[in-house]
Amino acid sequence: MSRSLTCLGRRPCRPHRLSRAPLPCEPGNNANCGEPVCCREGNGVPANKSEGAGPFGDYRYCDTPLWTLESMLQKLSAEKDQFDYIYxxxxxxxxDVWNQTRGTQLESLYHMVGLMRKYFPDKxxxxxxxxxxxxPVNSFPPPYISGKYNISWLYDALADSWKHWLPKDALAMVKSGAYYSVSPHPGFRIISLNMNYCNSENWWMLLNTTDPTGELAWLIGLLQHSENTGxxxxxxxxxPPGDSGCLKAWSWNYYKVINRYQNIxxxxxxxxxxxxxxxxxxxxxxLSVPVNVAYVAPSVTAYSGLNMGYRFYTMDGIYRNSSYQVLDHETYILNLAKANAEGKIAWEFEYSAKAQYNMASLSPRDWDKLITRMSTNQTLLETYNRLYYKSVNSGECDKACRFSKLCDTRSARSHDTDLCKDL
Ligand SMILES: [Zn+2]
Structure with missing residues (x-):
């Protein structure tokens, strides 16, 4: 059995200063500034104290302060014997996308990689x-675009910053397309995709929305190799592939690939x-037999109206003939209101999937059963809705909420509501 940790992106207060030691994001900065992101230097201190950011973050339009992020990394570092690797x-x-330059983006990348290496040097x-x-955000030109828009400024930096974790052949793939595969154990392969080639806000995809870098073709070849070698x-x-932000052509082709290689x-x-x-x-x-599941794990950012969270997955793994199926997952959160009120951070267990939803297993069939159960059990649906927002009180899940939440779980290919007709 092995455990992996999924740690999603976080948002520092001051990315333009990330190459230095993190500076305090002074509590009290304006959290309701009228811009897409607040609580930052330059937003000022509001006259009304209640408009100011909390000491560990804020539910309004604010990204996660570095010390809140580091409190999570410290906690996980102390527990590092309890998980084997990190996704x-x-x-x-x-x-603050309007402030960002290639330089600030690379500072964020190197600073964050540095933190991960500091807290998990051997993981x-x-x-x-x-x-x-x-x-600019969402701008990922295919690598054949040359000149000033060429994306190698980012992909070369990714390969450089990830070099401690990935072998040379994977790094060469990162440089060319920012996707790669590795086999950490015999019988087990991890494939990391660059989903910006399905990103509908990546306008470079107007040149070719199908498979602009050959990533899907590469994926199919790799999965065939994995099938051949067990x-x-x-x-x-x-x-996520079913997200409305994933282009339909890419998403539907990906769905076909998952169907074909569902066995591995x-x-x-x-x-x-x-x-x-x-x-x-x-x-x-x-469209009636559940064949696979994509997990969408919670983020470390509170942006916006959320608690912060991370997740452990328990896998059937390690041995050559292991199934590497997910046996269970556990989610931990920081209750931000409580932390700000008490002046201290306490990351806490939120739930485990099997126990919370009373599931026999985490097989695709059992996730499908859960959707059916939620469609007729309002209490269960309310539980899912609460956990969806990381235990922030999101109010009652009414008819529109019910349809939207359940339809999303059934739609792993984007822009397709065929499976939602009975909801
Ligand atoms: Zn994103």
Whole structure:
């Protein structure tokens, strides 16, 4: 059995100063400044104290202070014997996208990688590229675009900063497309995708929305190799494939790939949304047989209206013939209101999937059963809705909320509501 930790992107208060020691993001900075991100230097201190940011972050339009992030890393570092490796699903810079340059983005990248290495010097880390790492945000030209828009400024830096974690052949892949695969144990392969080639806000995809860098073709070849050699596979990525922000052509082709290789794909792990959710894949023929699951783990940012969170996955793994299936997952959160009120940080256990949802296993069939159960059990649906927002009180889940939450879990391919008709 092995455990992995999924730690999603966080948002520092001052990315332009990240190459230095982190500076305090003074509590009290304006948290309601009228800009997309507040609580930052330059937002000032509001006349009304209640408009000021809390000491450990704020539910309003504020990114996570570095010391809150480091409190999580410190806690996990002290528990490092309890997990084997880390899945790190991207989005490192803050949301002040109008301030960002290539320089500030690289400072964020190197600073965050430095923190991970400081707290987990001996732990394998398998990173992914988020959509916020580029400048401008969401701008990921295919590598054949040359000249001033060429993306090598970022992909070369990724390969350089990830060199302690990945072998040379994987780093060469990172330099060319920011995706890679590694086999940490015989019989087990991890594939990290660059989901910006399905990102609908990446306008470079207007040139080719299907497979601009050959990433899907590469994925198919790799999965065929894994099938031939008896490997089980985990797929990591940033934007979930069923998210409306994933282009339809890419998403539907990816769905076909998951269908074809469902026998060897033991887990899929994504981030991006900041919410805690999942997406079930069904057989393409009848859309009635659940064949795979993508987990969407909660973020370390409170942006916006959320508590912060991270997750442990317990896998059937280590041995050559292990299934590498996810046996259970446990989510931990920081209750931000409580931390700010008490003046101290306490990361706490939120729930484990099997116990909370009374599931026999975390198989695709059991996740599908959970969706059906939630469709007729309002109490269960309310529980899912609360955990979706990391235990922030989100109010009652009414008819529209019910449809949206359940339809999302059934739609692992984007822009497809075929499976939502009975909801
Ligand atoms: Zn994202």
């Amino acid at each position: 790190w699903t991207g989005d490192l810079p803050a949301h 394998p880390v398998f990173p992914c590229l988020g959509n916020h790492e580029s400048a 490997e089980k596979v985990h797929i990591l990525g940033h934007i 794909i033991a887990g899929q792990f994504f981030g991006h949304t900041h919410y805690d959710s999942f997406q079930v894949f069904y057989d393409e023929e009848t």
